[in-house]
Amino acid sequence: MKTFFTLLSLLFLHSLSSQTKFEEDRQAIKAMCGCYEVQFNFSETFQHTKDSLYTPSPNKISGGLEWVQLVEDKPEKIAMQHLLIVGLKEQQQIVKHWRQDWLYQNQDIFVYDGDNHWEYVELPYDEVIGQWTQKVYQVDDSPRYEGSASWAHVDGKHYWEDTAPAPLPRREFSIRDDYNVTLRTNRHELTDFGWVHDQDNKKILKTEEGNEVVLAEEKGYNTYTKVDDNKCKAAQDWWSKHNDYWAGVREEWQSIFDNKEDIFMEKSIDDKPLFMHMFELQDQAYDDQKIKKQIKTFLK
DSSP: OHHHHHHHHHHHHHHHHHHHHHHHHHHHHHTTOEEEEEEEEEEEEEEOOOOTTOOOOOOEEEEEEEEEEEEEEETTEEEEEEEEEESOGGGOEEEEEEEEEEEETOOEEEEEOSTTEEEEEEOOHHHHTTOEEEEEEOTTSOEEEEEEEOEEEETTEEEEEEEEEEOOOHHHHTTOOSOOEEEEEEEEEEOSSEEEEEEEEEEEEEOTTSOEEEEEEEEEEEEEEEOOGGGGHHHHHHHHHHHHHHHHHHHHHHHHHTTOOOEEBOSOBTTBOHHHHHHHHTTSOOOHHHHHHHHHHTBO
16 A cells, blocks of 8 residues: 555656656746847868869848837747847838747658658657657748757756757858758757857758758758847837738748648749748738738749
């Protein structure tokens, strides 16, 4: 009998510990919301190609204000939209930036395979127990990269880290055509000033036969310093105005993801990538059929 009650006590403590960890994970994710002064820093570190004509990308340093809007808050799903604020206070402009969704013990991911192709993969349940999938979307809410890992809360540190293949970032695809996959190691860590998005990236040329050649490595270090939310009021007002439109865009993409099939996309139509078409629609009268039609024209 004593052994039985000891076992019950151990199971209860394990359940309590797991629940506490789950809530701690959720708090860490939601702590990334709010208004931040951001600085983006990227620099190539190691060169692996033996091509003597290879030219490293220039260092990229930029920044501004960024509002991270909580879009969805469910026990096992948290969605956040990043909105970048650029320009002087009197002439501020809002740029819809990336979006990150966090799903608990999620099994469905889309793995980037190069050349605008995302492969659907179902992860085994026993591999995702206790983990959170971070799904990162492009500025038009099309897929970008996804990965699953556990949040760590140890020695006063709170962080999540995973490695996943991704398309070229926008700062690169307009100036580089010698590689087609970025293998990103992403680390999101809370700090006393806000949070950090720490990256160690590999620039990879993936051939049609599936061979991979690493050309170079890149360090990214993006800092988010918390400031008063009122500094991001312009972004909050912009989101209130455009929220319904982008909710419709997310809904259409979700219907595509729910098919659990590989996704192949056109790079551009009429010499314009998808995000330019979607940004044009956002200021027109809301029409879900136009949204569906525009997205489907980019699907092969």
